[in-house]
Amino acid sequence: MPYTAPATDLSFILDHIAGLPAVAATERFADATPDMSTAILTEAAKMCDEVLAPLQRNGDTDPARLENGVVRTSKGFGDGYRAIAEGGWIGMSGPVEYGGMGLPLALTTAVNDMMAGACLSLQLNPLMAQGQIEALEHHASDAIKELYLPKLISGEWCGTMNLTEPQAGSDVGALTSKAEPNGDGTYAITGQKIYISWADNDFTDNVCHLVLARLPDGVPGTKGISLFLVPKFLPDEDGNAGKRNDLRVVSLEHKMGLHGSPTAVMEYAGATGWMVGPENGGMAAMFTMMNNARVGVGTQGVGAGEGAYQHALAYALERKQGKAGGSGSIIEHADVRRMLAEMKSELFAARSITMMCACALDMTTATGDAAWRARAALLTPIAKAFGSETGIKVASMGVQVHGGMGVIEETGAAQYVRDVRVTAIYEGTNGIQAMDLVGRKMMDGGEAAQALLEEIQAGADSAKADHPELAEAVWQAAADLSECVDHIATLETPDRFAGAVPFLMAFARVLGGHAHLKAALEGDAARQRLATFYITRLLPDVGGLIAQVRTDSAELMSLTADDLAVA
8 A cells, every 4th residue: 555654753753842852862762863863763664664564455356364274475575575674674772782773662662652653463473572572671580592682683583472361361470371480490381372463484494482371380370381492493502493382373364454474372281481681570571562562552553553544644635526626625625634633633643652661761771760660551452442443433434434434445544444443452451551550650759751741831831932722732731631630549449430532531631732832842834733633633532531531430430231231
């Protein structure tokens, strides 16, 4: 499908909204100069436009399949993956001592955004490897790092994460996979895992699985879970892929979308694995990978939404229907113009949030400062949930812009809806993200949230001289949300959950208004007009969302199962 990677938009957001200059000013990321960042975005955009985008439809029409126990991937995906690997895009933020570039996560996130817009099914593969690289860097032994990290960073090998089991979805602590010590420092891993993205392929030399399992003396629940690295092929004495391990792909799921990305049921039958991190410390180690992936999944939503938006915009500029005036194309109709403006402004808001989160994570890495760590933790569930919800919304509106042709598969508009829908589910459902936000992320009494809102209000105060009405709207929305944070802090944790999703969405709306206001100050007339659209038409959602948060949870929970039953 025709696609132009939004490198210009990403560069603007990184420089003027998310805070990349502050990241580059640290000693840790001093190499991330403006020239370096521009070169990276330019080269990655070229690869996305010329190599990955032509594979988008292939992944849908020629899906991955399992033949005699071997996964065959979509036509062209092997060449696309090699372009990603050879360009160094997998290990951009990986440790330099193992072959990575050591660049900020913000730049990796920007490249992932562009790759997701070009071909989401394929982009999911390197995203999984990036999460595994970070988990091994922080938790694995030196021997494991020296053997696996160079090959994961180069793309010779790729990685997966194995959490879910048939009886243990969001409740990971219910897993039953076992790990028996072999007496030589390795473990025999036995069990079944489901929903394993990119569990196998036909273009890398090895697939490295991070698997959660329980030791014989592991206590019930998450506190008794350990993490193991279980490769498809056991490394030989030279560190190359050798003997086949005792694991296999049982089947591939038939999904509504992401057909080019094989999602497998995996069986481990005494497979050899190595522990990563301490005994019974599996969840802490896996969360390193999961938090990386959550930012990545929010970015997937934004990227897929960008692809859907560009597809819809091209159609609206070409399609002539009715008495539209002007060019005669449907873009001249007010409601089509409204939908396109909403799509573009929502994407800008969501992209800004994911980049703010990535920069906060980089500042945490560079400084070790507790305030940056708290901000990154606060923004992570918002970035994941709002990014994915925005992708779903924009893709759905893209079908609407196409009208009847939107539901005709040949146009490709529906593929974006089917592909992006899972982003609200995997790596922790968006409901769980919201519960995390009002639960763990508010254990500080709302301190991190209030610090961010104070900055937003201060920014709005500074903007009042140039854009008084827009600035006042953002200031007031932040002030209302600040009061809501105080309200949340007074509630017992279970009572917070009924309003968790509207609270997260309200926070995202305010962050989006903040980003658009900064864009109006720093950008051209087009950015000012888009900011005006968002702040006047979408930011007022905050009031209704806060009203939902303030509604007594007893009202919701008083609805019985019989009340909800079909009459």
